[in-house]
Amino acid sequence: MNIFINYKVKLVDFFKLLEKDKIIKLPEKFDNFSVEIPKIKTHGDLSTNAPMIFAKVNNLSPVDLAAIIKKELDNKFDEIIKIEVAKPGFLNFFFNKDFWYDFLKATDINFGKSDNLVPKKILIEYVSANPTGPLHVGHCRGAVFGDILANLLSFVGNKVVKEYYINDYGNQINQFVKSVYFRILEINNKVLFPVDQDLYPGEYVIDIAKNILKKNNLNISDNYDLIFNDLKKICIEESMDLIKSDLKNLGIIHNNFVSENYIVSQNLVEKALDILKKKNYVYEGILERPKGNEVDDWEPRKQILFQSTKFGDDSDRALKKSDGTWTYFANDVAYHLNKIDRKFDLLINVLGADHAGYLKRQTSCVSALSENKQQMISKVCQLVKLFKSGNQLKMSKRAGDFITASDLINEVGKDSVRFMMIYRSNDSQLDFDFDLVTDHSKENPVFYVQYAHARICSLFRKTKYEINNEKKINLSFLNHEIEIDIIKKIAEWPKCLELSAYHLEPHRVPFYLYELASLFHTYWNTGNENDNLKILNENHPEIQEARLFLIKKIQLVIKSVLDILNVTAPAEM
């Protein structure tokens, strides 16, 4: 039930009739006119800018054309009690209340889901943090963003696969394994942990070392090379356990975990390289020294390069390191070939701000591999700044004392982390305020929306009444302004969903929820000022019935929004 789409279809049909009768002309593409609830009430219940879109081909001013359409439209539809032509060329429709009552009755458990959407197969890759330790706060944002985006896309009817790419190949992992090894030696043989910039000094490395010793599933030997492979495997498992536990605490469960090692071991890199070679996108050459950025130990190097500049990248990119192993990028090319082979309609990558520079080469390789056929969109999440008591907290991983995701989740709770992380556009930097989020008041938007849900539940606890036959309810008792406003806000939910899903902008969802909750709180308080406006009204069962029906629908929407956010909808607080 989407009144905007329904009404648009209705208008399109009507415009076609007018064209047939030679009353107006329609442009080639004419379905891009808007149908929306105006921000200002004096502009009516629903408005369209169609006259402005059609004005040119009709050689008329938008206002004149609007007047012509208005004349034809007058008295054609039952629900319209008035049509106004407004300044630049809008048509504003004023409906009788039955229009809104009928709409409200038509909402059901599937409300908000698109019934005319062609389902897409979508792969969304997010988090993909290196398995060298627990998640930090920066990861949380991308994690929550990707997860809610996935929920959103699947709610509207798509088939969504959530994937995590494990970067378990290359030097960083080796350094990490070495760090764990030194920690083990430290515990067993009291050998001091070496000072080395490349190693991971963090406390959690000690925990992992202890864990490994406790499980006793490894023969610790002085010969590092001998145990390296086994130790590496165990270290990655330990790290992934940490990460998965953090993710679980955030309410995130991926469908797939794809390992970089696996990609390499299946010779997918060679396969991808062959494809690129056949298309002549690979050559041997020397990259120029980067300008402006001082690199001390720069030296010319002959390497296998990919012509990403052909696809809009700033520079061609190396595929092989001088030691003969693949670069991270080469493996990523292979991984994306693997993604392409799995035949998705859309690939979505969620990246952190520090990887934004990587985006162009990624899209370049997908374009090259798929002949521009594979659709892929990357979403970049900007940085998160943590504030506590007005001070910004530093998050330095090097120092080893960085604030982990689990610190954050333990302190403020999953619901608040999820809500606040998605409450801003991913393109903007985010200030995360500990004090605000632990505060149980109006200032905290999470509690504000949850409180609305709890209040509704409390009403249904209080009354013995149950809605039996929805069709028989007389909604004309909902004639207060706030009640109509709420119905209109409910009507906007499918539109919010549609926009959020289409533009991959999930931050709209909590904003919408806040607005709906706010209207409900207003509604509630009108009953504080005037007893006749209380929702529960035993003396007038029919009025009470209509009002309970309305808040039941509010509850339905709040619940389904919170489900998408994966934030709990409490019955009591």
Added chain:
RNA sequence: GCGCCCGUAGUUCAAUUGGAUAGAAUGCCAGACUACGAAUCUGGAGGUUGGAAGUUCGACUCUUUCCGGGCGCACCA
């Protein structure tokens, strides 16, 4: 030097992707409970949307250019 992101009320951010009078929250000021849960609500003040030019019926939104902030810039992942 190059690339990406951002610049909107004192502050943190929205704005149905080019629509009408730019909205919330917070902070400030003034109010509402012997309670359908005040963890709430009502009202007020607060803006040349960083500056300039351009595109058109119409610009916070698109283009160009400058100014400011963030992130990243040969084999790391």
